[in-house]
Structures are given as C-alpha cells and as structure tokens.
Amino acid sequence: xxxxxxxxxxxxxxxxxxxxxxxxxxxxxxxxxxxxxxxxxxxxxxxxxxxxxxxxxxxxxxxxxxxxxxxxxxxxxxxxxxxxxxxxxxxxxxxx
Numbered sequence: 600x601x602x603x604x605x606x607x608x609x610x611x612x613x614x615x616x617x618x619x620x621x622x623x624x625x626x627x628x629x630x631x632x633x634x635x636x637x638x639x640x641x642x643x644x645x646x647x648x649x650x651x652x653x654x655x656x657x658x659x660x661x662x663x664x665x666x667x668x669x670x671x672x673x674x675x676x677x678x679x680x681x682x683x684x685x686x687x688x689x690x691x692x693x694x695x
Contacts, residue, residue, distance in 0.1 A: 635670070638660050638662065638666075638670055639670055639674060639679075641660060642660075642667070642670055642674065646683065646690060646692050647692065649691065650686075650689035650690065650691040651689060651691075652688055653668060653671075656690075671690060
C-alpha cells in the first residue's frame with residue numbers, strides 16, 4: 600500500500616479512532632513484536648497529524664527516545680518506505 604494511501608486512511612476518523620484505541624490498549628504483557636507494531640502504527644498516526652518531536656513520541660509510547668529513533672529508522676526503510684523529514688527538531692511526513 601502506498602504511503603499516501605496509508606496516511607489518508609489514518610486521517611479517516613473511524614480508522615484514526617481504531618488506531619488510537621489499539622495503541623491505548625497497550626500492555627506490558629503483550630509480546631514485544633505486538634508492542635512494536637502498535638508503536639509503529641501510533642508513530643505513523645501522530646506524524647499524519649503534523650510535526651512531532653522524538654521526545655514527545657517517546658513519552659506518549661512509554662519508551663526511550665532511542666527506541667523511537669529505531670522505530671523511525673524502521674519506518675524509513677523496507678517495507679514501509681515512509682518519507683520522513685527531520686527539521687527544526689521535529690519529525691514530519693514529507694510533503695508531495
């Protein structure tokens with residue numbers, strides 16, 4: 600699925616609420632792979648709303664800034680290829 604399609608889908612209120620509900624249902628008892636999947640969804644959802652700092656993402660996800668940095672690197676690489684830009688201390692989606 601193309602990046603623009605994913606971002607557009609996340610902006611649809613029912614989908615955004617679903618992602619939010621999924622991410623808020625996080626539990627330390629979940630397997631690590633599921634935790635990371637939810638975190639990646641949350642980061643994409645937050646970036647679709649506008650620029651955000653690594654610190655903000657880390658606080659919202661309850662992880663370290665380094666963990667968020669690794670997640671952002673994962674989103675920029677295969678299979679996601681998210682066009683992310685870091686400017687003035689904030690991450691954002693590259694505009695078309």
